[in-house]
Amino acid sequence: xxxxxxxxxxxxxxxxxxxxxxxxxxxxxxxxxxxxxxxxxxxxxxxxxxxxxxxxxxxxxxxxxxxxxxxxxxxxxxxxxxxxxxxxxxxxxxxxxxxxxxxxxxxxxxxxxxxxxxxxxxxxxxxxxxxxxxxxxxxxxxxx
Amino acid sequence: xxxxxxxxxxxxxxxxxxxxxxxxxxxxxxxxxxxxxxxxxxxxxxxxxxxxxxxxxxxxxxxxxxxxxxxxxxxxxxxxxxxxxxxxxxxxxxxxxxxxxxxxxxxxxxxxxxxxxxxxxxxxxx
Numbered sequence: 352x353x354x355x356x357x358x359x360x361x362x363x364x365x366x367x368x369x370x371x372x373x374x375x376x377x378x379x380x381x382x383x384x385x386x387x388x389x390x391x392x393x394x395x396x397x398x399x400x401x402x403x404x405x406x407x408x409x410x411x412x413x414x415x416x417x418x419x420x421x422x423x424x425x426x427x428x429x430x431x432x433x434x435x436x437x438x439x440x441x442x443x444x445x446x447x448x449x450x451x452x453x454x455x456x457x458x459x460x461x462x463x464x465x466x467x468x469x470x471x472x473x474x475x476x477x478x479x480x481x482x483x484x485x486x487x488x489x490x491x492x493x494x495x
Numbered sequence: 496x497x498x499x500x501x502x503x504x505x506x507x508x509x510x511x512x513x514x515x516x517x518x519x520x521x522x523x524x525x526x527x528x529x530x531x532x533x534x535x536x537x538x539x540x541x542x543x544x545x546x547x548x549x550x551x552x553x554x555x556x557x558x559x560x561x562x563x564x565x566x567x568x569x570x571x572x573x574x575x576x577x578x579x580x581x582x583x584x585x586x587x588x589x590x591x592x593x594x595x596x597x598x599x600x601x602x603x604x605x606x607x608x609x610x611x612x613x614x615x616x617x618x619x620x621x
Contacts, residue, residue: 355530359530371574371578372574374565374566374569375569375574375577375578378566378569378570379569379570381570382570383570383571392563392566392567395566408562416519416523416529416545417529417530419519419520419523419524420523420524420526420527420528420529420530421528421529421530423520423593423597423599423600424516424517424520424589424593424597424599425589425590425593425594425599425601425605428516428585428586428589429586429605429608432586434582435578435579435582435583438574438575438578438579439575439579441574442573442574442575443575446574448573448574448575449573450575453618454575454576454618456615456618457579457614457615457618458575458579458615459615460611460612460614460615460618461579461583461611461612461615462615463611464607464608464609464610464611464612464614464615465586465608465611465612467604467607467608467611470604471602471604471605475598475599475600
């Protein structure tokens with residue numbers, strides 16, 4: 352892993368968590384969306400918080416695609432899990448939502464779990480994937 | 496809004512997002528390292544190659560659906576429940592889908608992480 356790759360992963364975390372928080376703030380200003388009035392979801396992008404949140408999520412998307420071009424999906428998602436902690440902190444201190452101790456514990460558990468995985472390699476070697484496919488194919492052939 | 500609606504939205508977001516993530520991951524592996532490609536061939540070539548990949552277009556459609564489901568979910572429930580719960584469920588579903596469809600090496604570390612995340616999601620719902 353190079354510094355550039357770590358910066359890309361940090362970008363995924365930052366843009367994703369801040370964008371989500373802005374969207375949540377905007378959607379709470381818009382109010383509850385009814386299934387009977389789905390077009391109102393599209394109109395919600397007129398809210399400034401939702402609009403800026405979408406810009407941040409575009410940044411998230413660009414960095415996310417870059418990360419997926421050189422790392423496994425099951426590596427990128429956990430490696431960027433610190434975003435949950437950022438979201439919880441924003442929810443608590445900026446949006447003044449109540450975050451119960453159990454939810455804090457849940458967020459901690461999620462972060463621990465996904466952080467655990469980042470100690471492994473970021474990409475499944477193509478050769479190894481091929482070997483596994485062969486290993487899976489052999490018992491099938493024997494069974495037949 | 497009732498908890499059943501909130502959790503329905505969370506499950507919908509996770510399932511649709513997983514389909515989008517898998518398609519997008521497949522597309523990006525087909526395109527190759529975007530950073531390297533940008534340095535050697537330029538941004539326009541990168542954009543052209545990405546846009547011409549069918550899995551990318553399908554993945555974007557799925558992620559857009561997931562995004563609007565998330566907007567609805569966020570208008571129904573707390574950010575600190577809807578955002579982490581849907582993202583964590585997406586992670587668990589992604590681990591399964593990545594092994595089955597993308598043939599990623601999901602070793603004991605990654606499965607352990609999936610279990611911890613599932614536990615975290617259960618705690619979030621309390």
